[in-house]
Amino acid sequence: MGLIRNSMKTIVNIVLIVFSATLLQAQDFIIQNVTLFNGEDVKENVSVLVKDGVIEAVGKSIKSDVTVIDGKGKFLLPAMTNSHVHSFNKVNLEEAAQAGVLNLLDMHGVEMMQPFLKGFNDSIGYARYYYAGYAATAPGGHGTQYGFPVPTLSTVEDAKGFVEGRIKAGAHYIKIIEEPWKPTLSHDIVKAVIDAAHDNGTIAVVHISKVADAHQVLMNNANGLVHIWWDKKISEEQLKELSQTKEFFVIPTVLTSHLALKTIRASAPEGSFLTDEEISSEVKRLYDAGVPILAGTDPPNANINYGTDLYKELVLLSKAGIPGVDVLKTATSHPADFFKLEKVGYIKPGFKADMILLEENPILNMENINSVETIWKEGTKVE
Numbered sequence: 001m002g003l004i005r006n007s008m009k010t011i012v013n014i015v016l017i018v019f020s021a022t023l024l025q026a027q028d029f030i031i032q033n034v035t036l037f038n039g040e041d042v043k044e045n046v047s048v049l050v051k052d053g054v055i056e057a058v059g060k061s062i063k064s065d066v067t068v069i070d071g072k073g074k075f076l077l078p079a080m081t082n083s084h085v086h087s088f089n090k091v092n093l094e095e096a097a098q099a100g101v102l103n104l105l106d107m108h109g110v111e112m113m114q115p116f117l118k119g120f121n122d123s124i125g126y127a128r129y130y131y132a133g134y135a136a137t138a139p140g141g142h143g144t145q146y147g148f149p150v151p152t153l154s155t156v157e158d159a160k161g162f163v164e165g166r167i168k169a170g171a172h173y174i175k176i177i178e179e180p181w182k183p184t185l186s187h188d189i190v191k192a193v194i195d196a197a198h199d200n201g202t203i204a205v206v207h208i209s210k211v212a213d214a215h216q217v218l219m220n221n222a223n224g225l226v227h228i229w230w231d232k233k234i235s236e237e238q239l240k241e242l243s244q245t246k247e248f249f250v251i252p253t254v255l256t257s258h259l260a261l262k263t264i265r266a267s268a269p270e271g272s273f274l275t276d277e278e279i280s281s282e283v284k285r286l287y288d289a290g291v292p293i294l295a296g297t298d299p300p301n302a303n304i305n306y307g308t309d310l311y312k313e314l315v316l317l318s319k320a321g322i323p324g325v326d327v328l329k330t331a332t333s334h335p336a337d338f339f340k341l342e343k344v345g346y347i348k349p350g351f352k353a354d355m356i357l358l359e360e361n362p363i364l365n366m367e368n369i370n371s372v373e374t375i376w377k378e379g380t381k382v383e
Contacts (some may be wrong), residue, residue: 027379033259034071034164035361039078039333039346040326041365048076050353053378057349059319074373075361076349077328081335082310083251084226087129087325087380088113092299093120096127097382099307100356100375101331103128103341105296107175107205107226108135110148115170124380125307130339132175133166135207136193142207143181153185159192160199160381167200173339174204175226178213186231187213191220203250203339211238218242224338226296228252230261230273243289249338251296253285254316255309261302280320287322294338295330311369318366327366353379 028051036043039059049057049064082096104127106114111133120126137143139152153162163174165171174197180264180360185193190206194217197204201203201264204375208214211229215238218225228250241371258276265273273284287293295313297304310331317327334346343351355376360368375382 002092023358028064028066029069029379030062030066031069031071031076031357034074034076034357035365036347037075037077037325037332038348039329039336047071048347048355050210050343050376050379053380055347055349055351055352055353058347069357071357073227073359075363076347076359077356077360077362078332078345079356079375079377080295080310080331081105081338081339081341082296082306082331083132083294083300083316083335083339084253084298085306086298086300087117087306090117090120090126093117093126093129095375096306097125097375097377099176100372100382101127102354102375102377102382103204103335103344104306105335106131106144107207108132108177111166111169115321117258119200120129124382126254127340128344130172130341131170132173133171134204135175135177136162136185136190136329137177137179138183138185140183140187141185142177142182143175145273153278155192156188158191159189159196163196163200167202171202173202174199174347175207176204177207178216178217178223179209180213181209187216187220190217190222193252194220194222218246218248221246222248222357224251226251226253227298228254228257228279228286230279232274233282234285235279239285239289243291249292249294249334250283250286251294252286253281253296253298253299253313254280254283255304256298258300258316259304280316283317284321285328292334292338293317293322293330294334308321314369315360315366315373324363324366328362352377 030049032047036046047061079102083105084105096334114131117129121128135143144150192203205224206217206222207227210231211234333345358370359373362368
């Protein structure tokens with residue numbers, strides 16, 4: 001018993017030491033004279049005061065006796081969100097955090113493991129984790145091929161129980177798969193799942209790969225698409241109808257599309273899929289129509305990582321013709337707004353001090369998103 005007590009005492013002391021170290025890393029500080037993207041627009045030569053892990057003040061002249069960080073010539077933005085991932089272990093959360101990607105939105109995974117990953121949300125070295133649980137799919141459909149059991153839907157009547165099951169398991173939103181390259185859900189079932197999600201007070205997003213399916217699920221009031229279509233361009237009439245009558249967002253996963261289609265096009269008849277340039281053009285058409293764009297990369301598909309590959313997505317969105325400020329919104333304020341992430345995505349008083357300090361300005365060149373100097377999660381440096 002004495003050995004057990006001594007062992008327990010040692011464990012408790014280790015925990016206290018680690019906890020104390022975390023507290024010692026946290027500090028109150030002010031970043032002065034920095035170029036700031038606050039989640040909405042860019043302001044020059046401002047100061048940001050952080051106390052107790054929260055942004056206390058933002059302005060031109062802030063007086064405080066806390067540690068001063070010189071931001072002259074540097075660029076400060078909110079920490080980022082990857083709006084489409086599939087995460088299976090805590091290493092993914094670490095990789096994301098080390099790139100300043102402090103929020104991950106999982107779109108299909110092993111539901112019983114997901115609360116465990118969510119348990120790292122308050123730890124400094126890990127990204128916060130939000131999830132859909134199992135995606136809604138048909139028997140033998142996309143999402144059933146990954147080696148773990150997945151509940152499927154066969155009738156409209158299955159929708160209510162499926163959605164309630166995901167909510168009970170802690171899902172933050174509902175993901176639906178409409179993928180005609182495999183057995184897939186009918187649009188009646190998809191609509192029933194969307195309606196059930198809305199009845200339960202949550203949003204529903206849909207995986208699509210064809211423009212006709214995209215149009216139909218959005219007409220059925222899906223809140224967003226988690227990919228862009230690959231088969232052909234959306235017509236002006238369809239785009240106008242959707243943008244003027246529906247409110248929705250699109251997570252186009254441009255990087256994933258470019259990488260995946262390299263292989264797919266090789267075995268498909270010529271012209272079966274849009275080119276990379278056409279896919280980027282479709283994203284720009286959505287943006288021009290007023291459709292909010294969110295950044296996501298769908299790792300680990302196509303060997304995409306959970307951290308710095310999100311930078312590549314932002315560069316692709318910039319190359320598609322989206323202005324720099326609005327590109328930054330795709331990974332900061334837009335995900336926070338549409339997925340209702342609490343007190344993140346902005347650098348404003350009262351928000352969590354989740355921030356990235358860059359050495360170079362990404363508005364001038366989006367490649368500068370790679371020039372990370374410091375990352376903070378709730379005011380504590382992410383090492």
